[in-house]
Amino acid sequence: TKSPRKGIEPETFRNAATTMIDYVIKYHKEIGNRQAFPDVEPGFMRDLLPSDAPKAGESWEDVYSDIERVVMRGMTHWNAPGFFAYFPTASSFPGLLADILCGGATCIGFSWVASPSCTEMETVMMDWLAKALDLPQCFIHGGHGPGGGVIQGTASESTLITLIAARSKVIRRELSRDPNLSMYDVLSRMVVYTSNCSHSSVEKAGLLAMIEVRKLDAGREGIVTGKTLQEAIDEDKKNNKIPTFVCATLGTTSCCSYDNVDEIGRICEIEDIWLHIDAAYAGAALICPEFRHIANGIQRATSFNFNPHKWLMVNFDCSALCSYLSNSANVDALYLEHETQQTTIDYRHWQIPLGRRYRSLKVWFVLRMVGIDGLQSHIRRGVAEAKYFESLVRKDERFEIVFPVTLGLVCLKLKRLGLNLEENVINEELNRKIQDDRRIHLVPSTVHGIYFLRVATGSVNCSRQALDNCWDVIREMA
Amino acid sequence: TKSPRKGIEPETFRNAATTMIDYVIKYHKEIGNRQAFPDVEPGFMRDLLPSDAPKAGESWEDVYSDIERVVMRGMTHWNAPGFFAYFPTASSFPGLLADILCGGATCIGFSWVASPSCTEMETVMMDWLAKALDLPQCFIHGGHGPGGGVIQGTASESTLITLIAARSKVIRRELSRDPNLSMYDVLSRMVVYTSNCSHSSVEKAGLLAMIEVRKLDAGREGIVTGKTLQEAIDEDKKNNKIPTFVCATLGTTSCCSYDNVDEIGRICEIEDIWLHIDAAYAGAALICPEFRHIANGIQRATSFNFNPHKWLMVNFDCSALCSYLSNSANVDALYLEHETQQTTIDYRHWQIPLGRRYRSLKVWFVLRMVGIDGLQSHIRRGVAEAKYFESLVRKDERFEIVFPVTLGLVCLKLKRLGLNLEENVINEELNRKIQDDRRIHLVPSTVHGIYFLRVATGSVNCSRQALDNCWDVIREMA
Incomplete structure (x- = not known):
C-alpha cells in the first residue's frame, strides 16, 4: 500500500533498522574523531532544512543521508572522549535493546x-x-x-x-x-x-x-x-x-x-x-x-x-x-x-x-545483562579515572584540587602564584580559552565564591588516553 | 573485556538488536492472535522473577526468552485488533527508527x-x-x-x-x-x-x-x-x-x-x-x-x-x-x-x-518518511473506520449512537426497550459481560449522567474485520 499504517513496510523497516543499528555502533566506535562541542551558531539548522514537511513521503535513504549533514552537524557529543562537562549520561547497548x-x-x-x-x-x-x-x-x-x-x-x-x-x-x-x-x-x-x-x-x-x-x-x-x-x-x-x-x-x-x-x-x-x-x-x-x-x-x-x-x-x-x-x-x-x-x-x-x-x-x-558485578566495575572504573586525573593535577604545582575527589568528579583551579590578578579572573580566563579551543568540553562552577573547573569522568568512552589529552589541553591553555 | 563499558560487546549488540527488530516485526504481524487485555491477577509478576538482580551478567538469549514468558504475559496490547479502549497510541516504524x-x-x-x-x-x-x-x-x-x-x-x-x-x-x-x-x-x-x-x-x-x-x-x-x-x-x-x-x-x-x-x-x-x-x-x-x-x-x-x-x-x-x-x-x-x-x-x-x-x-x-499525504490517509482511515462501525450500530434497533461520530470514536448504548431496568444498569451489565468475555477491550464513560460504551478506532492494527468482530461480541453480549 502507498501509506501503510506503520509508516513504512516491515521489510523496509527491517533493512533501515539494521542500517541504523550499524550507524550507532560505528558512531561509538569512531567517536574519538568527534569534537565534543560543535562549531555552530544559533539558528544554524533552519538553513539546512526545508521550511515545511514534505507532501509525499521520502525514502529511508534520503533521511539516513541527512543524519550526518543535519543532526550530527550541531550535536554536543556527550559520549565523545573530550566531553567532561556534565555528569555522564548512560549509554549502554542493553538499554538500547530494551528501548526497541x-x-x-x-x-x-x-x-x-x-x-x-x-x-x-x-x-x-x-x-x-x-x-x-x-x-x-x-x-x-x-x-x-x-x-x-x-x-x-x-x-x-x-x-x-x-x-x-x-x-x-x-x-x-x-x-x-x-x-x-x-x-x-x-x-x-x-x-x-x-x-x-x-x-x-x-x-x-x-x-x-x-x-x-x-x-x-x-x-x-x-x-x-x-x-x-x-x-x-x-x-x-x-x-x-x-x-x-x-x-x-x-x-x-x-x-x-x-x-x-x-x-x-x-x-x-x-x-x-x-x-x-x-x-x-x-x-x-x-x-x-x-x-x-x-x-x-x-x-x-x-x-x-x-x-x-x-x-x-x-x-x-x-x-x-x-x-x-x-x-x-x-x-x-x-x-x-x-x-x-x-x-x-x-x-x-x-x-x-x-x-x-x-x-x-x-x-x-x-x-x-550487565549484572551487579558489571555495574560495580563500571562505577569503580569511573572513580579510578577520577583518581588518575587527580594524580595528574597534583603533579603540577600551578594547580590545586579544590574538593576531595570521592567519586567521578575532579574540581581544580589554577593557583594565583605571583600573578597580579584575582584567582577567579585567572580561572575564568582559563575556562574561556578551553572553550574557544574546542578540543575538550568542560563546565565550570562556583562554590563559596571560588570559581573552578570541573572534569567529570566515567562516560562510556572515557579512558586514560582521553584524560591525558584533557590534561594536556588544560596545561597548554594555562 | 568481561564488563565492557556499554554493557555488552558491539557484535553481541548487533546480533541481539537484529533479533529484537525481528521480534517487533513479528509481534505486529501476529498481533491478531493476542488478547487485548491479559488474564493476570495483581502481583502475578513477582512469581515470575527472582527477588534480586543477578550478580553476574546473563546472556542475551536468557533475557530474550523471558520476553514472552514475563513481559508479554501481562501486557495490555494497545495495538491488538481487539483493543478499542483508549484513543490509539502511535506505533510507527519511522518513529522506532528515530528512537534508535x-x-x-x-x-x-x-x-x-x-x-x-x-x-x-x-x-x-x-x-x-x-x-x-x-x-x-x-x-x-x-x-x-x-x-x-x-x-x-x-x-x-x-x-x-x-x-x-x-x-x-x-x-x-x-x-x-x-x-x-x-x-x-x-x-x-x-x-x-x-x-x-x-x-x-x-x-x-x-x-x-x-x-x-x-x-x-x-x-x-x-x-x-x-x-x-x-x-x-x-x-x-x-x-x-x-x-x-x-x-x-x-x-x-x-x-x-x-x-x-x-x-x-x-x-x-x-x-x-x-x-x-x-x-x-x-x-x-x-x-x-x-x-x-x-x-x-x-x-x-x-x-x-x-x-x-x-x-x-x-x-x-x-x-x-x-x-x-x-x-x-x-x-x-x-x-x-x-x-x-x-x-x-x-x-x-x-x-x-x-x-x-x-x-x-x-x-x-x-x-x-510518511509525508503529509500519508498522515492524512492515516487520519482518514481512522475516521472511515468509525463511520463504518457507526453504520453497523445503526442497523441494530436495540442500540443507539449517543454522540455524533466526527472522528475516530463511536459512543453507543443499549436502549431500555421494554426492560424493567434503568438504562444505565443495562449498559453497565453489558460492559461487565464484555470485560469478562475478554475478546475485546473497551472502556465506558458517562456524560450528563448517561452511561455508554466507547469504541475507539484508528489504531495501527484496526481493520474492518476487527470492527466486525467487535460488533459481533457486543451484540452477543447484549
Whole structure:
C-alpha cells in the first residue's frame, strides 16, 4: 500500500533498522574523531532544512543521508572522549535493546489495567535497584510498610513530586490542628531548605509549588550540617513559618559534596519535616559496598532519588524515586477506573504526567545483562579515572584540587602564584580559552565564591588516553 | 573485556538488536492472535522473577526468552485488533527508527549548548507541525512575535506548565495593580475553568498548582458554550475571585465533543484570561483540511496542545505544545549558563523537568518518511473506520449512537426497550459481560449522567474485520 499504517513496510523497516543499528555502533566506535562541542551558531539548522514537511513521503535513504549533514552537524557529543562537562549520561547497548522493545510493543502504562506488565515490572525492578544499593526496607515494595519505588523521568520531577506530597501532608496536618486556617495561609508560611550548592531544580520545584526556598550556607566544603539547618529552622519557627521539606544532596553537581544526612535526618525526625535526598548522580555508587558510607543516615529520609540514567547504564530517561509516596496527586475519572483499583498500584498517582513508557524494561535488561558485578566495575572504573586525573593535577604545582575527589568528579583551579590578578579572573580566563579551543568540553562552577573547573569522568568512552589529552589541553591553555 | 563499558560487546549488540527488530516485526504481524487485555491477577509478576538482580551478567538469549514468558504475559496490547479502549497510541516504524538514533547518540538537550542540534531540530519540527495543521502564525517560531512550540512528554504536562505560566502572569498583574497584596492572596482567589467532560489531568493540574478548578456544565452534548463560561466568570468576579485560565477541549476523552472555542476565545480576550486548548487527540485531525472547522476560533487561544503520539504516527512520548510560553519556570544556575543564552532557546525553561530526550527526531523521521499525504490517509482511515462501525450500530434497533461520530470514536448504548431496568444498569451489565468475555477491550464513560460504551478506532492494527468482530461480541453480549 502507498501509506501503510506503520509508516513504512516491515521489510523496509527491517533493512533501515539494521542500517541504523550499524550507524550507532560505528558512531561509538569512531567517536574519538568527534569534537565534543560543535562549531555552530544559533539558528544554524533552519538553513539546512526545508521550511515545511514534505507532501509525499521520502525514502529511508534520503533521511539516513541527512543524519550526518543535519543532526550530527550541531550535536554536543556527550559520549565523545573530550566531553567532561556534565555528569555522564548512560549509554549502554542493553538499554538500547530494551528501548526497541518498549517502542515496538507500545503500551502506555498509566494504571495497572492499562498494562499490568508495565506496572508490575516497575515495582519489581525498583526493588531490585533498592536491594542492589542496600537501601532501607522502608523503600521496598516487597518490604514492610507502605513504601516503594517509582521511575520518574528526571530528578527534577522527583523533587517536585515529593515536595508536593510534603505540601499536602503539612496542609492536612495544619488544617486538622486549626480548621479556621485557609490552605493558602499555611502555604504562605511553608519553607523548603536546601543547600546553596544544590541543583537548580530544587529552587525550580519551590517556584512551581509556590513555596519559599531557603538556601542554607554549605560553606567552603559545600556541605550542609545539622547545625546550619537547625539554626534556620529555629529562626523560621520564631517567625511563624512552617518548616516543610528539606532537600539534602548526596553528590552535588557543583563539587560532588555530601550534605550531612545523618545530622539532618535526626532534625527532620524531631521536627516532623519531610527529608528528600537528591542523590541523582552519587546514588548509583551505593551499588559498591565501599561507597555506602556516603549515605550514612539515609534510613531517616522520607524519600530518596538517584538516576540510573546517569551512572548505572540505563539510558535516559530513568530516575529512580523511592519513598512512602502514594496518591499525593490523586485525581480520578470514570474512564480510568477499574475493579482492581484498590489492590494495585496506579503509577499515574505517583507522578506529574498521566502517560508513561515501559521504562522498567531498560532496568531489567541492564541489570540482567550487565549484572551487579558489571555495574560495580563500571562505577569503580569511573572513580579510578577520577583518581588518575587527580594524580595528574597534583603533579603540577600551578594547580590545586579544590574538593576531595570521592567519586567521578575532579574540581581544580589554577593557583594565583605571583600573578597580579584575582584567582577567579585567572580561572575564568582559563575556562574561556578551553572553550574557544574546542578540543575538550568542560563546565565550570562556583562554590563559596571560588570559581573552578570541573572534569567529570566515567562516560562510556572515557579512558586514560582521553584524560591525558584533557590534561594536556588544560596545561597548554594555562 | 568481561564488563565492557556499554554493557555488552558491539557484535553481541548487533546480533541481539537484529533479533529484537525481528521480534517487533513479528509481534505486529501476529498481533491478531493476542488478547487485548491479559488474564493476570495483581502481583502475578513477582512469581515470575527472582527477588534480586543477578550478580553476574546473563546472556542475551536468557533475557530474550523471558520476553514472552514475563513481559508479554501481562501486557495490555494497545495495538491488538481487539483493543478499542483508549484513543490509539502511535506505533510507527519511522518513529522506532528515530528512537534508535535518539538512544544511540544519547544527548540530554536541556539547553541550547547541551545540544544545539536537539534544540534547533525541535524548533523547526514544531514549525513543520504547526504549518501542517494550519495553526495561526502566533504559534510558529519562524513567524512574527514571541510564540513557538515545544515538545512535552504528555498533554498533562502541557496543561500544567501553561497553567503555571498563567498563574505567574496573573500574580505579576495583580501585584502591579496593588503592591500590598501577597501572592498567596492572589493565588487563593484564582479560578480555572474547564468542562465537566474534560480530562482528569486538568483537575490534577489545578491541584498541583493550588488553584481552584471550576467545572462547567457541558450539558447533554458535552460542549461548553460561551454563555456557560460567561455566567461562571460573572459570578466569580462578584465574589472577588480572579478568573485566570480556561482549558477548553477539542475532542473530549469521554465522547469526542468540542467546546465552542470561538465563543470561549472571545470571552477570554475581553476578560484577559489565558485560553489553553487541549486537543490531545483531535488536534492531529487538523492535518486534513476537511476537519479544520473543529478548531474554529483557535486564533484566540493563548496555547494549543495536541499529541502526535496519539494519532500522528510519532511514538510515545511526544506532546506538541504551541504557545507564547517562555521562561515561566526560569531558574538559573552557573553551571547551566552559557554565552549564547540571550539569543537561543533553552527548552528547560519551557517544561517541568531539566533533562530532555531528542524527541524531535521522531517527528522528523515520521513527517519525512510518511509525508503529509500519508498522515492524512492515516487520519482518514481512522475516521472511515468509525463511520463504518457507526453504520453497523445503526442497523441494530436495540442500540443507539449517543454522540455524533466526527472522528475516530463511536459512543453507543443499549436502549431500555421494554426492560424493567434503568438504562444505565443495562449498559453497565453489558460492559461487565464484555470485560469478562475478554475478546475485546473497551472502556465506558458517562456524560450528563448517561452511561455508554466507547469504541475507539484508528489504531495501527484496526481493520474492518476487527470492527466486525467487535460488533459481533457486543451484540452477543447484549
